[in-house]
Amino acid sequence: MTGVVNPNLHREVAAYGAGNVDLCMNCGHCTAVCSISPELGTAFPRRIIHLLQVGREEALTQTVEPWLCYYCGDCSESCPRDARPSDTMMAARRWLTARYDWTRLAGIFYRFGWVQIAAILLVALVVMAAFAIYHGPVVTSHVALNTFAPVAGVELVDRIAAGILAFLLISNAIRMAWSFMGGSQMLKVPVRIYAQQVPQFISHYFTQRRWRRCSTAPSRKRWMAHLLLFSGYVSMQILVELLLGWFQTDTVYPFYYPQRLWGYYAAATLLYGTGYFLVSRWRKLKPMHQTSEVSDWLFVGLIFLVALTGILVHIFRLSGLPLATYITYAIHLAIAASLIAIFVPFGKWSHLLYRPLALYLTAVKQAAAAALAEQPDLAPAEEPAVPDGDVPDGDKPDAIPVIAVATEEV
């Protein structure tokens, strides 16, 4: 169970915007105030910071603990050395995202904000150029959006893009799960347990309910804002990916028709949610808003712009302004495309998958450990499998997973 350390690790992670790791004296104030540590039975987040200081790169790659954190900022407020542990957890998530990403683009985007901006602009330009070249006939007598951009074509491109991005994201997520569950020395967890815990994934995905256990009252408010934003985002995603033909019509339905109401709901919650987070980051009143990386501004800002341009398209169309509608529509799609192309597999969007997945896999491990404790005959374990972190090196042939160690000892 030995790991060779990387003495430069803390410098590397610092490039992802870590809190001041060097300041940490491992006192554990952060662990004492964090609601996650008692649930995990580990010294989170102190231990993560310590692994970073010491350079335990492998151990850090194998843990998903940073994903369990919803960034309430209690730890940073309690830190006597102002080492900002919550920012370090944020940086750890960015670093982990980069580790999972086999294309290595995530690491580049996170570390070099200008590259990320350039990539976003590039995608946007490509989309604008595609519109310039491939758009349908421009009808100026009235608004005929489906003539300018036929739904079937847009939907096809949408789905192809979604497929590619989903492939990238899911392959990264598999890498995350692979290293967390023990890599080539995979923990032997019965499929039954994986299946039993699926509701965990779904409930965490749709409600972010773990966040509500983070202690402070402002955290509740942030949870609400985030939940609204999330619901708006998911609504938008369903409307454009699955129901575009129903949503993008030349016929203007009365406002109480479901596609219009749903669209208004999505627009309103997206604007409110992004506005809330942009203003919070700007005012810096709470620890989690005090440090914002380029990627943070871009992610929230682009969602805001997507919603804003979407509303403009709608207004121009209702006002009967064909050209304004077409141009705004092209801009709207350019922003949306750059948002998902850069942030889904290589950026902050990925937390939509990584966080519930981490919560799910942690629950799986805990359930497996509990099952093992109940039935020691099946796989005798002296020590219950630790839910996280102590899983040995997946890449090293001599590394043995926790459960296997216990078996050998008996």
Next chain:
Amino acid sequence: MSEPRKIGVFICHCGGNISDYVDVEAVRATVEQEPDVALARTTMFACSDASQQEMIEAIHKEGLDGMVVASCSPKLHLYTFRGVADRAELNPYRYVQANVREQCSWSHREDRAGATQKATAIVRAGIAKAAASESLENFRVETLPAVLVIGAGVAGMRAAISLADLGLAVHLIERAEHPGGNLRTFGATFPNNRSGSELIQTLLEEIQQRETITLYTGAEVIERSGSAGTFRVTVRLSNAETITVPVGAVIVATGFDSYTPAEGEYGYGLPGVVTLPEFRRILDESNADGQSSAGPITVGGRPIKTIAYIYCVGSREAEDENRTYCSRYCCTATVHTALLVNARDPSVNQYHLYRDMRTYGKYELLFEQASRQGSVFVRWDPDQPPEVRGGGKRLLVSAADVLDGGDRMEIPVDLTVLVTGMVPSANEALVDTLKLPLGKTGFLNEIHTKLRPVETVINGVMIAGAAQGPKTISESVASSLAAVTKSAGLLLKGYVDLEPFVARVDAARCTGCDECLTACPYEALQKITIDGRDVVQAIPSLCKGGGACVPSCPEEAIDLMGYTNQQITSMIDAFAREVEYA
């Protein structure tokens, strides 16, 4: 005793500390019946001014010729009540303190009757001792206004300067060829980076300006005679000549040696494994070589990019080993070294494998600074010490990280620094010559850690600096100046009064058998001839009142004044008597 004595007994309530557990009134009523007791009283606080005044009046009024106060430990108030007797013109050595607090009320809180019985016996024994007491006088010895300082390190040199400034002549002797001790060639010291060699140079210049300091290098003490105030110490000089210096006091400031690890201890002996002092020498020398103070560090041609410091090497060992103590200075010295390394080359990664960080007091700031600069602190447990392995160009240090549940990790390093503590300097001959007391750790021992921290059981011999135990430079100098003050207190008056608790040999009974001569560790007995008979005589100025001679005498010819055989046996008799309450 021909006629009864007139002894006054005062039994203290100690505000309840005694009277809550001992029936002091019953004790008083019982001991009042003793034939030698003229007066027995209880008092709320015997040590209060009013109570002391009452005692003085009673001594005068009743014409008392002995006094017993039954109260606390004599460690607390023996001198208080001797003073009371003295002020009442009663010989202070006719006063006896009976300890009925520490040895009775506090130890028997659950048994009032038993405690009262025991207190009665203790007071009776005190009365018996007082009844057999006689008037004694202190010895006055003229003192010499000169001090011998052994060891010219920072502590000894600083002591010499202050002694000279107080008007005392100083003989400063150093075993090595050059003065300066461990600091002589040392570079930056914590906390202010002042160079050790500069410190020594400054002290040396000060010493050279003072004519009353004589510095002998390459010199060693070979003999000592005399006693506090009038020592005669023989010194062998570098040219093999011997001189004898008459001094009133001796300050021993012989410093420390750095612990040298055994071959293979934490990889010691492998290339790239050095002790902290060795590493400091490497750093200092590479600076002196004209290498700029910034830039990469190389050891043996190898560029150093990662360093592991292993703390507590040769310190805080298990009970069955030699060095169980903490050397106190090394944590701070290592953290300070890390700062020096960082100043030279900020890209060096520094791992501190520690057991407990003891950068106490304001040195905590150095720890924090090192931490801010990126020094990594990894705690280990003595059950799972770090291991150092060689092989290839780098060393592999494996450590079980306490803060990560004891998980072992491997740190590839270019240099491993073993943070070695202090050990007593090799001084067997000197210890033997001066009969210096050694503690369990082999360092020189003071009389009382807190209350008499620089004096030894040998009157007139003080200890200073790291000879007493591991110390920082500041602590060494502080203790050396304390030793100066104690020496000056002894010598500047011009005389010293010694307590009269010394051996007295009854020449009539002495057969000159020599048994006592070998029993005395202080050489305070000598053979003389009286009327053609060889008899032994005690030398009061050398006698420590140890009493080893008393039981050694087959003729019972020796008595220890203040603790005579008669006093002790009468005390035992008093203890043994049945207590019947009045």
